[in-house]
Amino acid sequence: MKISLTVNGQLREVEITPYTRLLDLLREDLGLTGTKEGCGKGECGACTVIMDGELVASCLVPAPQADGSEVLTIEGLGSRDNLHPIQESFVETGAVQCGFCIPGMILASKKLLDENPHPAEEEIRLGLSGNICRCTGYAKIIDAVMMAAEKMDGRESDQDG
Amino acid sequence: MKKYGKGMASIMFGFGYGEGFPDHSIASIEIMEDERIQIKTAAADVGQGVITTVIQIAAEILRINPENFEVIQGDTHKTKNSGSSSATRQTYFTGSAVKKAAEELLANIYHYGSIEFRSNHPELGVENGRIFLYDDPDDYITYWELARRVKESGNRLEAEASFFPVTYEPDEKTGQADKVYVAYTFLTQVFEIEVDTDTGIIEVLNVYSGLDLGKAINPKNVEGQIEGGTVQGMGMAVMEDQIIKEGKTLNAGMTDYLVPTSVDIPKFEHSFIEDEDSEGPFGAKGVGEPTLIAASPAIANAVYDAIGVRFYELPITPSKIKKALKEKNEENK
Amino acid sequence: MGKKYNVKDYYCKHTTRCSTEGRKKSKRFVGHNVLKADAWDKVTGDAVYPDDISFDDMLHIKVKRAVHPHAVLKNIDISKALKVSGVVDIITAEDIPEVRQYGLIVRDQPVLVGVGEKMRYLGDALAVVVAESKEAAKKARDLIKVKVEELEVITDPFRAMEDDAPSIHPDGNILITHHLDKGDVEKGFANSDIIVENKYQTQFIDQLPMQNESGAAFYDERKGVVNIWASTQWLHDIQADVAQSLRLAKNQVRIIQPTIGGAFGKKEDVSVHIHLAIAAIRTGRPVKFTYTREESMITQSKRHPITIYAKTGVSKDGYLQAWETKFIGDTGAYASSGPAVVHKGMYHCTGPYNCENVRGVSHAVYTNNTFCGAMRGFGTTQAAFAYESQIDIIAHKLGMDPAEFRKQNIYEIGSTTPNGQQLNHSVNARETIESAVELSGWKGGNSK
16 A cells, blocks of 8 residues: 655655554664564554654554654754754764664654643653663763753754844 | 661772683774774773763874764774773773774874974974974974874884783682782762651662762763662662573563663762772773662662661562561560 | 676775874873764764665565563474565575574574474564565565473573473583682681671673674675675674584675674674675675664673672671672573683672682573573673672771772782782772762761
C-alpha cells in the first residue's frame, strides 16, 4: 500500500506493507537513520519522534497510521552548521556520550520545552523519564535542557522584538 | 514514613590489563598541507570521549588549537593496535602513546624548522601552529607550509609512538608480584538516601565524590564518567537483576529489566584530587570503571544507617526492604 | 557476483573535527572543557552506527539459537525453512567444517553447534539464515526443526563443582582457580579482637548499552578481504579471533568501527562478526545482522554473579589484622573474560586498606547460564560490595566513625596490596575520603 506523510517539512510518498513500522519507514525507506531502535518495545525512547505534535515511540506506530501525518525527526531539527538551540546545549554541556539515545532525548526535550518553556528541574526529569540513557547518568542532559530553555527564551524575545 | 540515611564507600581500582598481560597502544600523528593534523589510533570511542582526550593531549604538546585536529579511528587496515576500550586504560595508554607521538612530532618540527631557518633549536619558537626565530617572530613558517616543504623533500611531517609499560604475572600459589597493575585509581563517595518504609523504595538524594585521578584532561568528561558510572552502580544496588532460571532469562527486555531513569537520579557534587602524580599523560589516571564501584556498598551502608538493616545480597529491591522491615518489627514485638 | 559495492562513504565517517569556541586564545588545552569532537554528529543524527549502514542488494541475517540450555543436538531440519521465499542461504555446522571455535581468552565457543555436539546455553547458534529481508529470515528461522537429547541443566556454580555434576566442557566445570597468600592469616586472626565473617551475593547484570550488537559485512573477492563494520571495544583482537576462526590471515579480515552506541564490557566479545563474515563470503553479497534486545540479553555477556565469603579480623584499636576471602563466580556457559574477572575481584578483596595478612581463593565456574564476561568494574565491583560492607560493619562494632576507621587503615605511599605490590606513586586515597567528608558535611556514622 502507498501512504503519504510530511517528514521534516517535506511531503513523502512511501510504498509500505501493513506490517511496516513508522521506525522502519523512516530508517529504511527514507534513509533517516538518526532515529534509533534500542528495544523495539516502546520502552527505551531511542526511536522517539514527534508526530502531529505528539511524542511517539516510532517502533510502536504501524506505518499506515502515519498516513497524512506530520513527522519531525532529528534530521529536521537542525544541521551540523545550523544547530537548534537544544542541540547546541547538548554539545555545550557535555550531555553526549555514546549518543545513541540523544536523537530521541533531544526530541523529547523539544516537546517538553514547546509546552513548558521554563521548566523546573523536576519537570525536566519527568519529561525525559521515558528516554533511557545508559552513559551519562542524566545529570548533564538535565543541564542541557535548562540551558536550552534559556537560549530559546533569548532567541524568541529577539524575534518578538 | 521516610527514613534518612548516609553511607560511605572508598574503593580502589588497579587499571590496565595488568598481571603481566601484554598491554600497549600505538598512535601516530601527521601534519598535512591542507591545514589538518591527523591522529591515527584504533582506540574505540564508545562514548567515553577518547577522541577528544587525545586531541587535547596532542594540541597541548603541539601548541595549536584543537580545532585543527581530526582523528582517524577504528579501522584495522588504517590504524595500529591501541588495545581495548576497557580496563580503564585508554586515557593512560593511548593518551600516553599520543603524547609521545606528539612530542616526537614537535621534535621533527624543530628539526625541519631549524633547517629552513638555518638555525638551531634553542633559537626557535613554536606557537599557534607557527615556527619562528625568537629574534624575528614575524618571519614565521606555518606547520602547513612546513609540511609542504618536508613533503617536497620526499618526507612526511609525522611521528608514531607506542606505550608499553610492563606488569608482572602474580605467583600461581600466592598471587604475589612486584607490579600487578600500572597504577590504582581511588574514589570515595558519600550517598544520602531516603528509605520509604511503606513502599520499600530507596531514593538517592545526593552523591558526593572525591576522586583521585592524577589529572582531569577534560573535567567535564570526567564528571560525565562519575555521573554515568554512579547511576549504573545505583542500578546494580537497587534494581538491576537479570533473572535466569533453569538457564532461561525471564526478563529479557527493557520492560522487565529495569535501569535508572531521569527521575531516579541524585544531585552530584564532585571533588577531584589532581596531584599530577601518575605516570600517565600529564599525570592522569583512568576513571571509567572506578566511578561505578562505590555505589552499591555506599547505598547498602546508607540503608543500614537509615533503617538498621544490613543487606548481603544485591539488588536491594523494595520487596526485600519491606520484608526485612516486617521481620525486624516482629522481632521487636 | 562481481558487482561493485560502494563502501567509500563508510570509511570516512569517523574523521571528526574538534571545535573550541571561546578557547581560541588559550595556550592550554589539557585540563579544559574542550567540547566533545563527536558531539555534533551525534546531536544531528549524522553519526553512523552499525545498523545505520546499508548497501544495495543487502541480505539480512537471523540466527536460530539453542532450544535447550544443555543438550546434544540430534538433528536439525532446514528443509521447510529453505522453501521460504527470499531465503538465500541457511548455514549449519556441516557447511563449515573448517571453521574453528572462538573466544576472548579461551577459545571454547562454537560458531555453530553441529549434530552430535552440545549446546551449553540458550544463546548458542545452531543455524545462520540469510535472506532478502529481515521478515523472510525470521520466518525461515522459525521453521527450522531441531531434535535434542536433554542433559541436566546446571544453573548453580556450587552444583557445578560437585563430583557427580556432568561436565559442561571436557575439562570439568571449574574454569580457573586463583590463590592469594600474603603474610600469615592465622597469626593475624589470633591478634584480632573482633572477627567479622559474612557471605555476600551479587546478581546477573546486563551492561545494557543502548545500541544492540549489530554489523554489516561484505566480501571483496578480488582482494580476498572480508570487510566487517561492527562495533567492538577492541578492533585488533576481534580481527585476530575472527581470522583464526575462519582460518584466514589477519589482513584478510578488516574490521571497521562505526560509531559505537555504548559498550560497558558487552562489546569485548565476538557477537555478529563471524556469522556476518561467513554469510558474506558464501553469498558474495553485503549482509547485515542486528540483534534484538532480547537476543542481546540472552546471548551476550553478563556481569558475573559472585558469592563472596569474607572474614575480617581487626584489633580493638581499629587496625585491620587479617582478611580471608573466597570468590565463587558463575561464569556461565563460556569463558569469555571469566578467566580474568573473578580473581581480579579477589585481588582487590581488602579495598584500599592496609592489611598484612591476606589469604584467598577464587573459582570461575561454568554453568548453563548465559555466559559472563566483562562489565565496568570487572569483578572489583562485586568485591567492593563485600569489602566496603565489611568495613562499615566493623566500624559500627568498634563504635568508630566509619570515615575515621577508613582513614586509619587507608593506603599510603609504601602500602602493599593483597598481591604484595608496593604502591610507590599516586596514592591519594586518604584525600578522597577527606574531600567526600567535606563535601557532604559528614559528621560520623549515625546521622539520625
